[in-house]
Amino acid sequence: MKKINLNNSYKAVVIGGSAGSFQGVVKILSQLPKGFPLPIIMALHRLKHVRNGFVEALSIKSVVQVTEPHDKETIKKGSVYLAPANYHMSVELGNNFALSTEEMVNNSRPAIDITLSSCAFVYKEKLLGILLSGANKDGALGMKHIHDRGGMTIVQEPTECMIDTMPKAALAVTQIDHIMKIDEIVEVLKELDKQYR
């Protein structure tokens, strides 16, 4: 694995993904160390008007049950959250989620930029941001916010992506700390987990 500096000050991991990211997310969640110490907050593009099924599909192989938070739900360590259909999902300063039905951003609701940017604002340098495969530029600006606030940024290796528009867009607008394959991202999370033991 590439040398990467980790410590135990991180407060959250945020993951964005769109077309072609499902398999990658499933792989990450299925190999997550038991008792992973941080919340994992995911904004994945999905069908706007299908409320059910996605979270169940993600949970099948996941070590931790994936949940779609309610508005103002408290964020818990070790939980895995997915932005619900047709809502934007933000993190609030009081360590809870806030949902919204504002205009679509980058033609998306949930928009990855909104989730990533709000995480960047709340967690600052204590955030690990991961952007996976996708067919538009949503998430690029959010990754920039994470970088600008001192968080660590990782994008999926474009050659491994089914559609590389999304990680490439992020690479074009900000400094990305690591370009990695899914297997390497899994290793980073395992390594991160060890920092808290």
Place this chain on the structure above:
Amino acid sequence: MLDIDIADLKRISELIFQKYNYDFRNYAMSSFKRRVLRIMELKKLSVDALLKKLTESPQFINEFLDELTVNVTEMFRDPSFWRIMREEVIPAIMLNHKQFKIWHAGCSSGEEVLSMAIMLKEMGIHHEVTVIATDLDVNILEKAKTCSYPIKNMELNEKNYIRFQGTKNFKDYYREENGQAVFNKELLSNVSFRRHDLVTGDIFNKFDLVLCRNVMIYFNQALQNEVLKKFHESLFKYGYLAIGSKESLIWCDYANRFIVVNNEEKIYKKIKD
């Protein structure tokens, strides 16, 4: 890149409260921040310029409110919710009274009000129901009254209507005029639109059903708690409250005065005064 810190957001909400008596001080910070940034971007204003404009041009406040409030909605949003309304909630209300009252709190551009009107028509009880629809934004209320929406929204609205399993052809409800879908105003004949602010406004009537879906998500928990008390007081005993599918009121003081009627669709019933 445009940004604004919390201190400035607080200055803005404080100014609006002192000068205009609109209280955004307990709005959820993440969305309030995005809305204010959006206005700054649209109107090409810095924080200081925005504060100056709010201080010096009282007529700007309506424009500001219009952009600040979220007016994104659709007809028959969550079709499964509307099916439960038609098949369970409305029939349950009618067991007790033939005539009843509905409040759409935070009705925005009126898509939900119109959906309700269509549903009540199809149920043959439109004339038995009195509807009050409120919003704090006067501009959006005027828009709601026109009963017309961009034709491009109709594809989604029709999809929702079909999944709601309405009994008619959705297209029969409107005619196309200059890119607008114009609905028959008669649908809103039992509706009165009023300006009302959930945060600062008083209790003004009693209802059998209150719909406030995806409005309280813009409030922080303290304010949600206060607004739920107002809904509680505005409901008859055994009246119903509907909130958005991803909202919850379990942390509110008055939560135990309601029971869950349908957890998936977030429909509650007041059981205690």
